[in-house]
Structures are given as C-alpha cells and as structure tokens.
Amino acid sequence: MNLLDQDLYITAAYRWDKPYRNILIDTDFSNGIKLNDLIIKEVSIDINDIIGKDAPEEEKKLAIKRRHIAVYNSEREKLDIEDLDNKISIVRKKISEIKDQKELKRSLGKLKSLVKFTNNNTILNEKRIDILKKIAGRFLIVTNTDIPMNDVVSSYKEQWRIERSFRTIKSFIEIRPVYHRKSDRIKGHVFVCILSLLVSRLIEKKTGITISQASKTLSYLKVTPIKKESGTIMIRSESDAAKNLLMKMELEYPEKVVGARIKNE
Structure with missing residues (x-):
C-alpha cells in the first residue's frame, strides 16, 4: 500500500508539546499490548486540545481522522x-x-x-x-491510516532506525566534511563511514547501550607514559566499566603494559 499516494501518513508527535506530553505522562501502560520490546496503547485526544476552536471545518475533519498510539520502551x-x-x-x-x-x-x-x-x-x-x-522511554505516534496498530508501530520503528542511522553517520561518525576530490577516495571515505556504522550497530546490539555511551566508556582505556631512569614505560589505565563492556563484546581486555622505550647505555 502506497501511503503517500493516498495522502496517508505515520509520524511522531513532538512529545514536549501539549497535550502530547501530558497524554504520555498520564497513560497507563499496564493494560497495553506488548510488541517485542515495546508496550503500545491507542489513546484518544480531544481535537480541541490539538487545534484551535476557530479552526476551519476542513481542518477539524482531518484532525478527527487522526489516531494516536502511545508507546513505552523500558530499556529506552x-x-x-x-x-x-x-x-x-x-x-x-x-x-x-x-x-x-x-x-x-x-x-x-x-x-x-x-x-x-x-x-x-x-x-x-x-x-x-x-x-x-516522566516522559523518558515514551513517545506518541500519529497516523490517519486504518491499518492495525501493531503494523503502524512496526512501520514507524523501521523508519526511526533508518533516520537514526543517518543521524549517527552525520554526527557521531562525522561523514562530513569530505576532504577529498578524487571519486575513488570519496567512495573509500563513504565506505569507511558505512563500515563504522555497521560496527557501531554491532557494538550496540552486543552491549545494550548506545555507541556514544560505549565510546565514552572505552575512552578511559588511556595510555600514560611513566618515565624512569632506564626509559619510559607505557601503562594502560584500569577501568572496570571498560572491562565489563569488552566482555560483552567478547573481546579481551588489553595488557596493562603497552610498551617501553629503553634508553641506550
């Protein structure tokens, strides 16, 4: 079904806006429907809370057709x-x-x-x-379709994953700016960024945290030079959080002594 050709949509409401944030805070998800890692529930919203009372009749008719689905994710x-x-x-x-x-x-x-x-x-x-x-882990999907609630949420979730991947590439991986002119180098740059995105998603899947949080935890594995009379020893700092994270990723914790530079006699 081509939703765009029929002027149909599935989108998310900005959860900070009224009345959406109050709806999300007040929604009781204990009697909602479980969908994988989510709990979903269709909620009703008075159109007078969404649009002004003086709004044109056509706008009110369109607003009446809207369905609102509250979603809760405990991990999120x-x-x-x-x-x-x-x-x-x-x-x-x-x-x-x-x-x-x-x-x-x-x-x-x-x-x-x-x-x-x-x-x-x-x-x-x-x-x-x-x-x-109070609104952590909660969001509201708005649609004017009549497809089943489970399908609405699943469709939006796939869209959200794609959009999140684009955000990760642009912000965390920093695909831009591109300091290349030759096409093969530009292709190589984009390939490395896409590969980084894949590694990021694998890390998130293994650890259950975002790539930003994983990167911050692993940043504590710093190497400090310790100067002695005989030379310099490179010592890696200890981090229990980083060690636990690497265990989840099934990777070995690096050696404490990374290397040494010995002075010539």
Whole structure:
C-alpha cells in the first residue's frame, strides 16, 4: 500500500508539546499490548486540545481522522534517564565553575534548558527535569491510516532506525566534511563511514547501550607514559566499566603494559 499516494501518513508527535506530553505522562501502560520490546496503547485526544476552536471545518475533519498510539520502551527509559543524569552532571559542574550568567549560557548551549536563571541565582530547572524523566522511554505516534496498530508501530520503528542511522553517520561518525576530490577516495571515505556504522550497530546490539555511551566508556582505556631512569614505560589505565563492556563484546581486555622505550647505555 502506497501511503503517500493516498495522502496517508505515520509520524511522531513532538512529545514536549501539549497535550502530547501530558497524554504520555498520564497513560497507563499496564493494560497495553506488548510488541517485542515495546508496550503500545491507542489513546484518544480531544481535537480541541490539538487545534484551535476557530479552526476551519476542513481542518477539524482531518484532525478527527487522526489516531494516536502511545508507546513505552523500558530499556529506552533507562537510557534516556541515564543520558539526562549525565547532562545534569555536566550542568552542575559548569554552574559551580562559571559564575557569569552570559558566559554560562554560551557554555551550556542546548543544555541551558536544564537551568533556571534568575537575577540573583542560577539553579537547575527541576520542573523541566521532572517532566523529562516522566516522559523518558515514551513517545506518541500519529497516523490517519486504518491499518492495525501493531503494523503502524512496526512501520514507524523501521523508519526511526533508518533516520537514526543517518543521524549517527552525520554526527557521531562525522561523514562530513569530505576532504577529498578524487571519486575513488570519496567512495573509500563513504565506505569507511558505512563500515563504522555497521560496527557501531554491532557494538550496540552486543552491549545494550548506545555507541556514544560505549565510546565514552572505552575512552578511559588511556595510555600514560611513566618515565624512569632506564626509559619510559607505557601503562594502560584500569577501568572496570571498560572491562565489563569488552566482555560483552567478547573481546579481551588489553595488557596493562603497552610498551617501553629503553634508553641506550
């Protein structure tokens, strides 16, 4: 079925907008339908909460046809809250280090939404943080199709995976900018990026965490040069988190002593 030719769609609502975030927070998923790692439930929303009362009749008719499906993923909830906690830690550190509000806002970037600025104080925006925790692992699918609810969610999930892969290539793997002119080198660059995406997805599948989190954990496996009279010994730092991650990936933990440079007598 070609949905686009029939002006049909399956998309997601921005979960921060009202009334969607309140619907997600208030939805009881205990009596929902289990679909693999998800719990799904069709919910009803008053069209007056979505569009204005003075909206044209045609717009109201289209809004009435919309179906809203709330989705909950417990694993995604854990990852969302873990990511939020990491962001809060960064914000706390910056608040303690940077006293000038203008400089702090510039330094925080997108994270400034987690901060409440007043004339006399700078504190965490506890209200926003509380809402973010309540909607963690939850999202709302909107469609005007009449296909079964399970198929709607499965279709959107496949679309989400594809879009996420593009985001990973653009941001984490950084496919752009391309510093090549010859076509074979450009093809090689793109091939390496796609291969990196495949490795990233394999790591996520093995470990159950995002590639960004895995990369951060493995970054603690740093090599430190220890200088002695006889030369320099390269020592790798210890990390229990990295060791556990490598075990999940079925990889051996690297040797503590990486190498040495001995001075000539």
